[in-house]
Amino acid sequence: MSQGLLDAQNGKPLDAEAARFTRRTFLQFSASAAAMAGGALILGFSLPARSQGDARKSVIGGDGVETPQAGVLEANAFVQIDKSGQVTLIVPKVEMGQGVYTSIPMLIAEELEVPLASVTVDHAPPNEKLFSDPLLGGQLTGGSTSIRYAWEPMRRAGATARVLLVGAAALQWGVDPASCHAENGAVIHADSGRRAAYGDLIEAAAKLPVPQNVKLKDPKDFRIIGTAFKRLDSPEKVDGSALFGFDVRLPDMVYAAIVNCPVFGGTVASVDATHANKIPGVRRVVQFDNGVAVIGDHTWAAKRGAAALKVVWNEGAGAAVSTQTISRDLAAASQRAGAVARKDGDVNRAFGAAKSRVDAVYEQPFLAHATMEPINCTVHVRPDGCDIWVGTQVPTRAVDAGVKVTGLKAEQITVHNHLLGGGFGRRLEVDAITQALKVGKQLSVPVKVMWTREEDIQHDMYRPCYYDRISAGLDANGKPLAWQHRIVGSSILARFAPGAVKNGVDPDAVEVAASLPYDLPNQLVDYVRQEPNAVPTAFWRGVGPTRGTFVVESFIDELAAHAKADPVQYRRDLLGKSPRALQVLNVAAQAAGWGGGALPKGRGRGVSVMNAFGSFFSMVAEVTVERGEVKIDRVVCAVDCGMVVNPNTVxxxxxxxxxxxxTAALYSEITIERGRVQQSNFTDYRILRFHEAPPIDVHIVKSGEAPGGIGEPGTAAAMPAIANAIFAATGKRLYRLPVGNQLQTV
Structure with missing residues (x-):
């Protein structure tokens, strides 16, 4: 996901006033922010976000429990404290393995002065007005923003609740609030030894005016933030009680196996379901625009029925698409000038003054998400309403899909969000939800729509393939005087948030490439949008930084080799204006033993530096190449992600x-022939095996800066470090990924 600020309603960048939101912006509390509901103190707060969507009826999780006072409090999140002192936090972000259901509660617990074990978490319902993330302009989880979004608001919510509770106790005791303090879920008056548990104070606290601009803790006083806590959701995931979308079970539920058109953009011409209908347990066969669903009493019946179908497809123009035609189109598009993303100095003049020039072309393939939990969605469409059970990164867009397909009103759509068995950007999309609704409209009972692994890989929304032309003009010492970088590829934001694309520049596509930490006095970065015909593209664990960092850091390494300079020292000499980047480089190099002597033949070390998602990374990979096979021996990473909430999560x-x-660098590639994805499962879309995983040493650099993102940068920084290590081991420069059979002669 891009880091740009977007309006949730129209995808346009926020205006100057709205864009002044920072992690230090004070919350805007209303007089009604503290209230009693069902014997509990409800604390609400709002952020200066632009989104003004209507509140929507929903539930928390899949258990049917309604949100406390949903749509009544003008809040961005809720903190609820009941009479037992239990704190419930409604988290606007979804948990898909990144640990936010531990880290975000840590923020509340720190300022509220309660043990982390006292905080429980519920999914937030779909509600743009209450739960929009100002960093992304909508209620969605992505872009490594969860902690950046929550850092100050959640702490301030906890601190405000604490001040209210302390004030309530002081009022009851007739003492100065300054003589009281909160500790371990209670208010204590040290002089008299009196103590009151939070649960006993909630009624009195709810009657007090909400304090404005409460003081937050000094970081030196943190007792929870910065401490390594085990994941709160691990026990449930280990014992199987955690609920994912695939775990939904409902009365009278049926199961649907999907057969999608194998060609991008194709539709159903005819269906012969004779054999499918004869299979025991198959109820019926339903058709929609680009596929067929077999409905069964259980998964096995539906799957067997799907295999027995005889479908004739209208393949359409997509049947002419192949990896070769797409690559040809990208190469041709790279010959024309693009929309300027960055222009510093006079590049043409600098090239004229250069003593030498280096040119390169880099290519990167389509990539599938291949989440461990394949795509699934359960729906129950009725004349008077619709329920959707799903794990999604975009709950409000799920509601919008329900409205569009069923014709119902938003308040008639209920989304039951679940834990996600992997997201990586795949569940930012609602294509599978839309498909499930189209099937569900034709039934009178709940239906669980499931994709097999083959359907999941062959009908994914893919990370775009890219084609980069990059050139540098060097002075007599091999330092870059001129830098020109042309990026050619699909624009995800043009579809996902079209207002974000300004003057032809997709900010995600050029991220990293247009904001390098290096001192480059003359540079030109431009972008040419070239869509792959019919192939759907989407975010994939940091699209812009992932593709951009591979190109830039591979090319910087090539310039170092051209200058006969050490790759680490070459980077150091260019990082004088970026002290945080320089620091992580130094930490990673020292920890990896860089410069400690030559490695044996066939082994090499590679390095990378990156600034993205508000964090600074440097990575050193050590590899062995033998008979064309690459083994990753070790990876060392230095991370400056600002103030750390939970080191374990980082x-x-x-x-x-x-x-x-x-996995992506060595193996992953989606190829297309006659409009069909050629890969189908982990047999040919290979995933790294356990025995292949190297030791990965993570060194967290202490920082007083506000938190940066952590979920995606590691992926982006690792790919060029691996490629550069392969060059160090073999002398062969990699200009495309994956490595595949490029080293067979080495």
Whole structure:
């Protein structure tokens, strides 16, 4: 996801006034922000966000419990404290493995002065007005923004609740609030030894005026933030009680196996369901625009029925699309000038003064998400309403899909959001939800629509393939005087948030490439939009930074080799104006033993530096190449992501991102022939195996800056480090991914 600020309603960038939101912006509390509901203190707060969507009826999770006072409090989130002292936090972000259901409660617990174990979490209902993320302009989870979004608002909510509770106790005791303090879920008056539990104070606290601009803790006083806590959701995921979309079970529910048109953009011409209808357990066969669903009493019946179908397809123009035609079109598009994303100095003049010039072309393939939980969605469409059970990164867009397909009103659509078995951007899309609704409209009972792994991979929304032309003019010492970078590829934002594309520039496509940490006095970065005919593209664990960092850091490494300079020192010499980037580079290089002596033949180290998602990364990969096979021996990463909430989460996210990157760099590629994806399962869309995963050392650089993102940067920084290590080991420069059989002669 791009880091740009977008209006949730029209995808346009926020105006100057709205865009002044920062992590330090004070919350706007209303007089009614504290209230009693069902014997609990409800604390609401609002952010200066632009989105003004209507409140929508919903439930929290899949258990049918309605949101406390939903649509009544003008809040961005709710903190609820009941009479037992239990704190319930309604989190606007979804949990898909990144740990936000632990880290965000830590923010509340820190300022509220309660043990983390006292905080429970519920999914937020779809409501743009209450739960919009100002960093993204909507209620969605992506762009590594969850902690950046929550950092100050959640702490301030906890601090405000604490001040109210302290004030209530002081009023009851007739003492100065300054003589009281909160500790471990209670208010204590040290002079008299009196103590009152939070649960005993909620009625009195709800009657007090809400304080404005409460003081937050000094970081030196943090006791929870910055401490390594185990994931709160791990026990449920281990014992199987955690509920994902695939776990939904409803009375009278039937199961649907999907057969999508194998060709992009194709539709159904005719269906022969004779054999399918004879299979025991098959109820019926339903058709929609680009596919067929077999409805069964259970999964096996539906799947067997789907295999027995005989479908004739209208393949359409998509049947002419192939990887070769797409690559040809990208190469041709790279010959024309693009929309300017960055222009500094006089590039043409600098090239004229250069002593040498280096040119390169980089290519990167389509990539599937291949989440461990394949696509699924359960719906129950009725004349008077519709329920949707799904794991989604965009709950309000799920409601919008319901409105569009069923014709019902938004308030008649109920979304039951679940834990996500992997997202990576795939569940930012509602194509599968829309499809499930089209099937559900034709039935009178709940239906669980499931995609097989084959359907999931062959009908994904893919990370775009890209084609980059990049050139540098160097002085006599090999330092860059001129830098020109042309990016050619699909624009995801043109579809997802069209207002974000300004003057022809997709800010996600040029991210990193147009904001390098290096001192480059003359540079020109432009973007040429070239859509792959019929192939749907989407976000994939940091699209712009992922593709951009591979190109830039591979090319910087090539310039170092051209200058016969050490790759780390070459970067150091260009990072004088970016001290945070320089620091992570130094930490990573030292931890990896860079410069500690030559490695054996066939082994090499590679390095990368990156600034994206508000964080700074440097990564060193060490590899062995033998008979054309690459083994990743070790990865060392230095991370400056600002103030750290949970070091365990940071380490886990970096490690997961690196493994994701190794998979992509070595193996992953979606290829197309006659409009059909050729890969179908993990047999030919290979995922890194357990025994192939290297040791990954994560070094967190202490920082007093506001938090940056952590979910996606590790993936982006790892790919070029691996490619550069392969060059160090073999002398072969990689200009395209995956590595595949490019090293067979090495």
């Amino acid at each position: 380490e886990a996210q970096v490690q997961g991102g690196v493994i994701f990157a190794i």
